[in-house]
Amino acid sequence: MPLTETGLKQPVKANEKDLLKINIAVVPDDQKVEVALKHLNELGQKFRSLMLTFEACVKCGACAENCHTYLGTRDPYNIPTNRADLLRKVYKRYFTPEGKFFPGLIGAKDLELEDLEKMYSYFYQCNECRRCSLVCPFGLDTCEVTMAGRQLLHWLGMVPKLHASVGAAMAKTGNHTGLTKAGIVDTCEFLEEDIMDEIGMEIKIPVDQPADVLYIPSSADFMLNPxxxxxxxxxxxxxGVKWTISSGITEAGNFGLLFDQRATLRANCMRVIDEALQLGVKKIVWGECGHGWRAGKMYLPGMLDRPGRIPIVHIHDEVAYYIEKGALKLNPESITRPVTLHDPCNFGRACNMCDTLRKVMNASVSNFVEMTPNRERNFCCGGGSAILFDDPEMYDLRIKFSAKKAEQVRATGVDKDGDGILCAPCSICKAQLYPMVEEHKLGVEVKGLIDLVGLSLYPPK
Incomplete structure (x- = not known):
């Protein structure tokens, strides 16, 4: 594998100015080891699941051939157990009796600055897809280690520029791309014109209007996924639903889950609650973002500790509900092109939505072809957990991470005539699969699941 000057492929780090925008200071190099050990001890005391993952792994290697990052790079540090070892060896050295007295016997290691650099590189090569947990004979989830490692690195000021800039944009505007209210309103008006041109009907996209439903889209849906x-x-x-989007929270994604669960994650969740209460809505409907829905489903309800709890549902579940009720009449014959479905990791392995995705898919298209493996066993797109870095070396890794997904798509045969559809019901998956299709020369068009619902309801004239 080509090496950088540090010997590692690393995403560009945020500078001190970037980090101050998300209220984090850069720890000087001569203090990083001491501060890292302090925080590692705190994490170990708080999270028993992390300790279980540290203590119970027997290095059987079952995770290796089931990890798309390892399959794409053949870098031994991308084997999940080896990546987790970067933190596990340090924990054992300082916080277990045998590690303190007999470190060599258990593979424990003193922490050095170069170890933190290696953690920064490889914890941001893990997509946090959690597929390794499915094949682990003990059910260990090495994503726990990646998430703990990223949190620790965040406290040291070792954060990718992408994540820091997204966190700052979210705090300032309520979306990842820094769109202002004027930009949001203008874009919605342009999209309304597109709908009129496409189907000859006037359909509004309300912004900051009194409504029963608050819809939380991905900010990418204003530009990348209209x-x-x-x-x-x-x-x-x-x-006939009375709905609106809020200019204060046009972001289904929540990058805090991916690098700073203590502060950024909670701040983003609270922003959703504040906007919903201010607009007086009766329901929150979440848009197409896998990790964002994982945060919304698993964190938001526990934060709704104010009067007037508001139900939160995903738009895929909402569509499936109205299909079952008979209130939503989709026409699958509107879409006859072959379609295959990528199961986003957070929908399949974290949120139990595999059946929902297929209920909506089968009602929307007439030629659905499953991937193998599929559902919760599906492979990650290679961009999950915001590994969407554009600097050349990291972009090269992104494409390598997607090699297994490209292989899955080819095996379905939907790309052979050049008119197939690869359905990606998650915003980050779409952002990763657009270049994957191009780089791996696949004859498919990437579309969201709600894209297909719209085409099935109102075919182009």
């Missing part, structure tokens, strides 16, 4: 936004608008319009 058909997902228009698909959602068609869905709400068809049902």
């Amino acid at each position: 058909n997902t936004m228009t698909g959602a608008a068609k869905f709400f319009h068809y049902l």
Whole structure:
């Protein structure tokens, strides 16, 4: 593997100015080891699941051939157990009796500055997809170690520039891309014109309007995935739902889950609650973002400790509910192109949505072809947990991480005539799969699941 000057492939780090915007200071190099050990001790005392992962792994290697990052790079540090060892060996050295007195016998290691650099590199090569946990004979989830490692690195000021800038944009504007209210309103008006041109109907995308439903889109749906936004608008319009988006929270994603759960994650969740209460809505409907829904589903309800609890549902579950109720009449014959489905990791392995995705898919298209493996066993797209770095070396890794997904798509045969559809019901998956399709020369078009719902409800004229 080509090496950088430090001997590692690393995402560009945020500078001190970037980090101050998310209220984190850079720890000087001569203090990093001491501060890291302090925080590692805190993490060990708080999270028993992390300790279980440290103590119970027997290095059987079952995770290796089931990890797309290792399959794509053949870098031994991308074997999940070896990546976890970067932190495990240090913990054992300082916080276990045998590690303190007989470190060589258990593979324990003193922490050095170069070890932190290696952690920064490899914890940001892990997609946190959690597929390794499915094949581990003890059910260990090495994603626990990646998440703990990223949190620790965050406290040291070792954060990718992408994550820091997204965190700052979210705090300032309520979305990852820094869109202002004027930009949001203008974009929605452009999308309304697109809908009129496409189907000859006036369908509104309300912003900051009194409503029963607050829809939380991904900010990428204003630029990168506009058909997902228009698909959602068609869905709400068809049902006659009084809905709105809020200019203060146009972001289904929550990068805090991926690098700073203590502060950024909670701040983003509270922003959703504040906007929902201010608008007086009766329900929050989440848009197409896998990790964002994982945060919304598993963290938000526990934060709704104020009067007037508000139900939170995902748009895929909402569509499936109205299909079952008979209130949503989709026409699968509107989409006859072959379609295969990528199961986003957080929908499949974290949120139990595999059946929901297929209920919506089968009602929307007439030629659905499953990948193998699929559902919770599916492989990650290679961009999960915001590994969407564009600097050349990290971009090269992203494409290598997607090699297994490209292999899965080819095996379905949907790409052979060049008119297939690869359905990616998650915003980050779409952002990763667009370049994957190009680099691996696949004859498919990437679309969201709500894109297909919109096309099935209102085919182009």
